[in-house]
Amino acid sequence: MALRIGVIGVGMIGQDHIRRLTTVLAGSTVTAVSDTDAARAREVAARFAGVEAFATGEELIASPAVDAVLVCSWGPSHRQYVTAAIRAGKFVFCEKPLATTERDGLAIIDAEVAHGSRLVQVGFMRRYDPAYRAMKASIDGGEIGAPLMFHSCHRNASVPSHYTADMAIVDTAVHDIDVARWLFAEEVSEVMVVTPKKSARGGLLQDPLLILLRMAGGAIVDVETSVNIDFGYDIRGEIVGETGTVALAESATVLVKRGGTVAARVPEDWRERFSRAYDVELQDWVDGCLAGTASGPSSWDGYAATVVTDAGLAAAASAAWAKVNLRDKPSIYG
Template sequence: MLNVGVIGTGMIGQDHIRRMTRVLAGVRVAAVADVDASLAARIADRAGARAAPDGEQVIADPQVDAVLVCSWGPTHEQYVLAAIAAGKPVFCEKPLATTQQACLRVVDAEVRHGARLVQVGYMRRYDAAYRALKQVVDAGDIGAPLMMHCAHRNPRVPAFYEPQSAITDTAVHEIDMVRWMFDDEIVAARVLVPRRSRNGGDLQDPLLLLLETGGGVLVDVEISVNVRYGYDIRGEILGENGTAALAERGLVTVRRSGALAAPVPVDWRERFLAAYDVELQEWIDALAADGAPAGPSAWDGYAAAVVSDAGVAALRTGERVAVRMAERPRLYHRPAPQARPVNDSREVPA
């Protein structure tokens, strides 16, 4: 049984605690902490866990085997570094840290430790539809991939959402997904600005993010965060010999009276509920089997931060911005895991 300490009991923290106590196997919530001590106490009581005074004490708790960081983004670096120093595996919700320099400090600490401890919460890699799409690409069924068209649409965003959030909080999921999908680094970014939607107020919305991979695949990402009608995630890959696209998996499609209709998820939790379940279960299973995580690494968190920064610079300047990353440490040179077979039986917007 893996005893997990949870730092942060906001929306995603509470959802992960529910997941670990009601859905997943081989795991127990042992300790909980939050800046709101009364909230942490209530959540801990419901989970049968201990309420700790702060995140550091969760990490230091001898009854905690691994740590789940779900706190405010600017605190991620300190907690992940503390977990590495304690030699404990740590699952960190995105971002790994709020700057690429901070991400590199995490990478350096893990390299000095000598083995992987960190996994970053990029759940697209665990979604059945994305895994099926990667299987098609890896098998060469459509020939060499040439382009990918993506859309990331939210019905609305909160008032504190900032212009750069479209890149750093929203499109960052596509950034990580693209690196994983094509087993390649992103080498440049550009942002195009169309006519502004009246639904976005003073926010420049939508945006078109253009990414170039080292292998020559071009990816466009439509970022629309005030579309009102629902949460809509799309992806289609053009290959030399065909195309492959995300399907509306798990949704009922109705054909009637000369029309085609299907429900649209209301938010990211509904669309990726199963992916979050698979993500954490595979983390738990990997720690039980090998003592180390196998999912998105600290290096992946760093790479996403670097590409996000390039995207923000492209948004500000209107220019093509090259992506320049540090040399990848040997620790992260292991071949990327292949997409697993799909089992058909079974704080800001994401």
């Protein structure tokens, strides 16, 4: 009765998903793992009763003990595993990015369209965050009139030394981009990148950035990425409508008064801030697999995110608006 899940890629995020599936969520069991590092796959499998380590993701996908597949491997390998799962007719949850190139995204869409219905969910967890959901409900409920602007801030206390300028767009702002597409229920048509004075905390890294999106319907989105801001992980968002605004509230649970201030904790990192969103996201996927339906962020959303971030990289290079050109949207994506 429980959904039997195979996990491809058991690095940090893969292991965290296994922990979540086995100790937090209902309705599933992990039966298979694989990893390009075979020893790691065997080591992880050995920690759990009833988990088999497979030599390749393809063998894992083919296993009759696997009902659904969770892809947590390196980004460039996503196309390979996701299309294999689609061909096997199995539901697949793929961590973001779905595709590191537009071509990979198109290939996945082609495979899914050939299958004839959705099988893929992409890991844009913010859509499952209670605060973003309340924001969307407020917009969709007409509380603030037609949405015209979206101010979004994505702040990290720090990033590792291997973090590159491209990653501010491709890894960081991609979440704000997906949220914008979802909140407005519209595609992005153009991107521009403005570079403020560089923070001395990031070495050579151009940080912060101000990324502008023009949505298909004309709304404007501005995204601040500040990835070395020291004080904490701070996700801000405000939609400006014709008659009102809706904004994310601070997420603290208690207020402490001492030493001259009243203060609330800022989350340390994305794990603390989005812990619930990850749980709800994956539970929703498990429930959907058991019910035989796919929902949540689709391959189309993953493909569109890649095309928009590609445009963002072009915009950063040109300092001008860069167009976003998407293929026609197949009907299976609604």
